[in-house]
Amino acid sequence: MKRIVWSAFFAVMLVSAKICFADTIVIDDIASDTTWGATDAVYIVDRTITVVPDVTLTILPGVTVRMDEGISINVAGTLVAEGTAQSRIHITGKTVTTQVLVPPTDIVEGEVSTEQIVSFSVDEVITVLPKGLVFEPGSSGTLNYVDMTHATDPVEGDGAMIFIHNATLSHALTGIAVNGGTLSVSTTLFSNIVIPAKIGFSVDFSHSGNTFEDTEYPGWNFFGDGYSQDVHLVAGDGVYILSSSLSIPAGNSITIDPGVTLFLANNASVDIYGSLSANGTEAAPIIIA
Secondary structure (H helix, E strand, O other), X not given: OHHHHHHHHHHHHHHHHHHOOOOEEEOOOEOOOEEEOOOOOEEEEOOOEEEOOOXXXXXXXXXXXXXXXXXXXXXXXXXXXXXXXXXXXXXXXXEEEEEEEEOOOOOOOOOOXXXXXXXXXXXXXXXXXXXXXXXXXXXXXXXXXXEEXXXXXXXXXXXXXXEEEOOEEEEEEEEEEEEEEEEEEEOOEEEEEEEEEEEEOOOEEEEEOOEEEOOOOOOEEEEOOOOOOOEEEOOOOOOEEEOOOEEEOOOOEEEEOOOOEEEEOOOOOEEXXXXXXXXXXXXXXXXXX
16 A cells, blocks of 8 residues: 555656746856757747857757747857657747736716726736847758747848758748858748748758748848849749849859749849849749739
8 A cells, every 4th residue: 555655646746847847047158069958848048148159059849949028049159959740849939927907898988987987907928029040150050840939030140051941930020031151941831921031142042842821022032132143043932022123243143043933122123234044934934023
């Protein structure tokens, strides 16, 4: 009988320990190789932190990262966030509870005076908006099976190598904003985002199998930073949207692959002083509008 009682006691203790698992508060830079895990663990980032050069931050499947309002995780080294289809990684804002004043209902005008009306307050849980992930020149990042929601700019990069696959970017102003470096995006959902992606023409960019839902500018929005380099538009999912004029100088070229659709927004133009190669096919015409 004692053995049964003690076994039950330890079983209750183990369940209680799992339920009471505390969140991990992060306030310091990542200065050595670090792993965030395990499954169902929650990391609260209360200030902007940096993954320093030559250091890797690894986030394991099932982890949730909650960031405070307006802050970012700056990556100068390497970020590896590899979830799975069954255990995705979640990166979002912190939740806070605030009190909201609610006036009474069912009041007929003239039956009571203003002084007699008593309002009451209720708790409302809201998600704050962090900035997101910022990849610095020379850094690299892999986001696989990662859901990023409620950030103003989930992914930013300048001269970085960024690989995003099987992800969801939602409820943001700009999903991805990169200039220079390498960007690969595949099988990713962009949802409830004003501008899914802003990409400099100098970026080595590849994309396939992505979808866009409830976005104001569906597709890949490009800005013209390609003034002294070749530009290559590859076919894939989504359309290209040129939001500022692009000049191709003498000695440089722009190549447009079959199947590409290019929209010129805001009276933008492509001014070619070098060379243009745009050879569509009957099955995959090039559309410029």
